[in-house]
Amino acid sequence: MTASSSETLLAQAQQVCKKKGARFTKVREQVFLLLAKHEGAVGAYDLLAQLKKIDTAAKPATIYRALDFLSKQGFVHKIESINAFVMCHHFGDCDHPVQLLICDQCGHVEEIQSNNFDLALRSMADANGFTIIHQIVEAHGHCRTCNNQ
Amino acid sequence: MTASSSETLLAQAQQVCKKKGARFTKVREQVFLLLAKHEGAVGAYDLLAQLKKIDTAAKPATIYRALDFLSKQGFVHKIESINAFVMCHHFGDCDHPVQLLICDQCGHVEEIQSNNFDLALRSMADANGFTIIHQIVEAHGHCRTCNNQ
DNA sequence: TGGTGTCGTGCTATAGAATAATGCTACACT
DNA sequence: AGTGTAGCATTATTCTATAGCACGACACCA
Numbered sequence: 001m002t003a004s005s006s007e008t009l010l011a012q013a014q015q016v017c018k019k020k021g022a023r024f025t026k027v028r029e030q031v032f033l034l035l036a037k038h039e040g041a042v043g044a045y046d047l048l049a050q051l052k053k054i055d056t057a058a059k060p061a062t063i064y065r066a067l068d069f070l071s072k073q074g075f076v077h078k079i080e081s082i083n084a085f086v087m088c089h090h091f092g093d094c095d096h097p098v099q100l101l102i103c104d105q106c107g108h109v110e111e112i113q114s115n116n117f118d119l120a121l122r123s124m125a126d127a128n129g130f131t132i133i134h135q136i137v138e139a140h141g142h143c144r145t146c147n148n149q
Numbered sequence: 150m151t152a153s154s155s156e157t158l159l160a161q162a163q164q165v166c167k168k169k170g171a172r173f174t175k176v177r178e179q180v181f182l183l184l185a186k187h188e189g190a191v192g193a194y195d196l197l198a199q200l201k202k203i204d205t206a207a208k209p210a211t212i213y214r215a216l217d218f219l220s221k222q223g224f225v226h227k228i229e230s231i232n233a234f235v236m237c238h239h240f241g242d243c244d245h246p247v248q249l250l251i252c253d254q255c256g257h258v259e260e261i262q263s264n265n266f267d268l269a270l271r272s273m274a275d276a277n278g279f280t281i282i283h284q285i286v287e288a289h290g291h292c293r294t295c296n297n298q
Numbered sequence: 299t300g301g302t303g304t305c306g307t308g309c310t311a312t313a314g315a316a317t318a319a320t321g322c323t324a325c326a327c328t
Numbered sequence: 329a330g331t332g333t334a335g336c337a338t339t340a341t342t343c344t345a346t347a348g349c350a351c352g353a354c355a356c357c358a
Contacts, residue, residue, distance in 0.1 A: 129293025144278025
């Protein structure tokens with residue numbers, strides 16, 4: 001993730017927030033940028049360490065609140081299986097359910113979208129009388145690059 | 150989960166271990182039984198508290214090692230999104246990928262199986278040159294019972 | 299029957315992840 | 329300027345998970 005493209009992302013995010021009337025405060029922007037600049041997933045405390053470099057007063061709650069906000073806006077996703085966070089590059093129209101491919105070798109995270117997949121899961125749930133509110137789909141394995149080595 | 154059916158499960162698990170030459174030790178059995186008797190998901194430290202009643206020397210590592218073993222045998226599944234563990238009732242033939250429906254209201258966990266679903270995920274991964282080793286599919290929402298209330 | 303290696307365990311400590319509770323502050327709206 | 333909501337700082341604490349090391353049990357083979 002280059003600096004310029006993270007600036008672009010930031011601008012987009014600012015637009016989205018403005019439209020929704022959400023307050024994109026300084027801390028939230030800082031955390032957003034840290035995530036945008038970071039290739040792949042980052043742990044909350046890693047982020048905290050980075051944030052502390054520019055804001056010495058930062059504490060765990062600082063990070064978690066920011067991440068909470070960013071998640072709600074759909075800017076970042078939490079990866080439950082590794083307790084880490086990753087920037088979402090499709091936001092704006094980002095209510096979509098998320099499916100993640102996580103490379104255990106290089107740490108790369110690929111976000112994919114499949115309505116079919118979502119439908120399949122929902123219909124299975126339906127058959128059980130179950131109503132889905134939130135779904136977590138995370139596949140671990142080896143990415144293309146690592147496969148070819 | 151009644152006592153008798155957990156005994157039945159235990160017997161089945163013992164069979165499986167014998168066949169594979171895996172050592173189903175006392176600690177592992179105790180944890181297995183605790184899980185079998187527990188309806189729904191349990192946290193590791195909850196389990197630890199229960200285990201301590203029959204084995205005062207038990208420590209976190211005791212539980213985690215046992216859970217690790219039981220997971221590898223396919224007897225229990227970890228629910229990544231809530232950091233908890235749940236007994237699998239299909240073992241024996243339990244190499245199957247797991248899909249879980251987790252009721253956020255009553256805590257009930259339903260395990261479902263769909264080869265189609267698995268195939269859909271794999272083909273999507275394939276399209277990205279990604280090889281899946283392990284998959285996590287967890288849907289949160291409301292179960293049939295809670296929906297009808 | 300004793301030697302040897304592997305696997306399991308006990309134990310201590312510590313790392314890592316997340317939230318609770320409280321009171322203060324900044325900002326938007328009127 | 330007044331008021332309410334949302335955000336924030338701070339401290340402490342809870343919950344989750346693993347590292348590292350020494351000891352013991354057991355299987356296997358000679």
